[in-house]
Amino acid sequence: MKLRQRLAMEWLAVALLASCVVAALTSWESLSRLDNLVYDQLSAIDRPTPPSEILIVKIDEDSLAAYGKWPWSRQRHVELFDQLAVGDPAAIGFDILLSEPGDPEDDARLAQSIAGNRDLYLPLHFVFPGSNGAEYDVKQPIEPLRQAAAGIGHVNLAIDTDGVVRRAALCFGDKAAKEDWPHLIELIYRAVHRQPSPAYDRLEDCEKRLLMPFADRGSYTSVSYAALAEGQVPLTFLQDKIILIGATANGLGDQYPVPLGDGGTLAGVEIMANLFGAIARDDFVLPLSFPQQLALSLLPTWILLIGFWRWRPRTTIIVSFGLILAILLSSVLLMQFQLWLAPAAALVGVILVYPIWGWRRLQATSDFMDSELQNFHRSSVDIPIMRPDLGPVDVITGQAEKLTHAISHIRDLRRFINDALSNLPDPMFITDLDGKVKFVNRLAQTGMEDGAQDLALDDMLDRFVSPTDLQGVHEYLDLKNRPTKHDYVDFTSLDGQIFAMRRAPVVSDDGVLRGHIHYLADITEVAHAAQQREEVLELLSHDMRAPQAAILALLDGKEPDDTTSRIEDHARRTLALADNFVGLARIESSEFEGEDILLAELVAEANDSLWPLSNARSIVCELEDQSDGAFISGEPSSLYRSFVNLIDNAIKYSPHGGKVEITIRVTELDRQPHVSVSVADQGSGMSDEMLGQLFERFASDDREAHSSIKGAGLGLNFVAKVIERHGGHIRGENRRSGGACFTVVLPLAPEIESQDD
Structure with missing residues (x-):
């Protein structure tokens, strides 16, 4: 294979490999940890301002010290909700799951207290995996509370592969119930603004996970659960506020890592406060769709791949570093438009393709020189001793010197090939792609005083093939009537001999078709034997069938008895035997x-x-x-x-x-x-x-x-x-x-x- 073609194939292989790697990394999100790390650093550049209307009611250590260990009795929540009803907040989100019934009177009293608050929303939770082989279980509040609440929304957190909460889904689809459960915070937004959030309306699939910006830790206003329940917080402080109630004490297990850069955790209720801020500001960062992410990830790799054919190595390395910087800047720029380009796959593509291409290009050049040297040694019958090397050098330089020495020698194999072909036991000739005869062996040359060199193929066939078989030979050569089992055609020559003609391609070292070899095998004796075999079969069939048919004709119409029945059975058996025998012989010797x-x-x-x-x-x-x-x-x-x-x-x-x-x-x-x-x-x-x-x-x-x-x-x-x-x-x-x-x-x-x- 020539060096240019080898390099083209190597380039294509590198391009396919790099593209497949980038596509696989993009599809499988194998580098999500690196992408998340970049996102965390970029999102920390400009933290959002939290909404002033959010008030977090914390079940903190002080509340646990005041009311005892968790869980508390229903009466504790009744006291809180009664205080909230007087304060008249805009909406309330209670991030405590009450899915197990308690004392019926306490449950009824709590339901009455919940009903006394306008726009109070309770959570439901999806447990993965579900029981009895189900994908998940839906944990809802008990029936009295569910009826008393203004609505129920899911509070499941979307945790990334590194265990950090960066994303949120504005709804979760309950496949069994064939309905979508909006997020608790989405319901609160609707209660305040009397319409779905803009982010929810834009999504074709509300289950799509959106990246949400986080405000600085501690930037949301909060009060203690116990202080509010015991009336220590002025009720005017609650008016028109959005109240989010949840556990913040470390021992309650509602703490999650978040991308705040300080390595700490954040309570679930504080995460929901940040989610409301993102909904209210409408500043979710939307990850690019897979086709967009894949296209932008492949673009730098293909810019570099195309540049390999156009730029010098120095330019290529400069462009490589420039592309790495451009990828990172693109992620920063797109974040300003609330879009997220995960840069890791694109970075790996650029970092991967440059060294691989350099290695394959050097390997292709080295293999090319080795191949040429080996071809020289294989094709040479008597090669003079090569001159010694000038001194120790690297492998590539040594190969170049050997190749220089090798191509200075003459490789004369034409006579050897000519002698071998000329002495073949059957006629043979070679034609080029234009149908001109370029070589004729001794038997094919016989009787041609004017020679056959540059003779047209049709003229050559006219000298060998009888007129009755000429059309069949042409159809074989045109690939119109080539047999399915045997790639040859039989014909009778002008002197009555029978030949089997086979055509084979002549291909150069680089795989390019240069012409065809036409080989004529003399099968006169074999053809005659086959003809005699068919005549014997016909004769055998006729001689076996005719007497039996005559017997059956004589028996037709006679009164049947035991003797005539036996004679008829024997006659029919002999006919069947003849049919089977001849049929078997013809099946094995004829085309389907x-x-x-x-x-x-x-x-x-x-x-x-x-x-x-x-x-x-x-x-x-x-x-x-x-x-x-x-x-x-x-x-x-x-x-x-x-x-x-x-x-x-x-x-x-x-x-x-x-x-x-x-x-x-x-x-x-x-x-x-x-x-x-x-x-x-x-x-x-x-x-x-x-x-x-x-x-x-x-x-x-x-x-x-x-x-x-x-x-x-x-x-x-x-x-x-x-x-x-x-x-x-x-x-x-x-x-x-x-x-x-x-x-x-x-x-x-x-x-x-x-x-x-």
């Missing part, structure tokens, strides 16, 4: 020539032909057609004979007055449509010894046959050969209910199959 056949019609015709035989023994042949008019591609004569053999055997081995069942149906084999034909009798079945050699030649077991004439063992062998020739399968087995069953499976005709599709 199929045509579309309605299989049910052919089987029915074979069955009808055996009616006299079945009727004589009071045997009923039932044909059940479930094939829906299935067509196959086959040879009618041999298939017809095969089904006659199978049905004849079934009649032969069935008891007097029995039944032969023939079933045709469409089936599927290896995910391809086929049609099957089963022939079952009610005989005693086949012996184990016979089952192992059913389709071998001369295998026969007539011990159970209801006939005085023993079979020759060619019928099933003929059937197996025919079915195999049609690309099908046949099997024989004993049925549990008694008797033998043979099943033939054949592929549907391709044309019919495509029409059905």
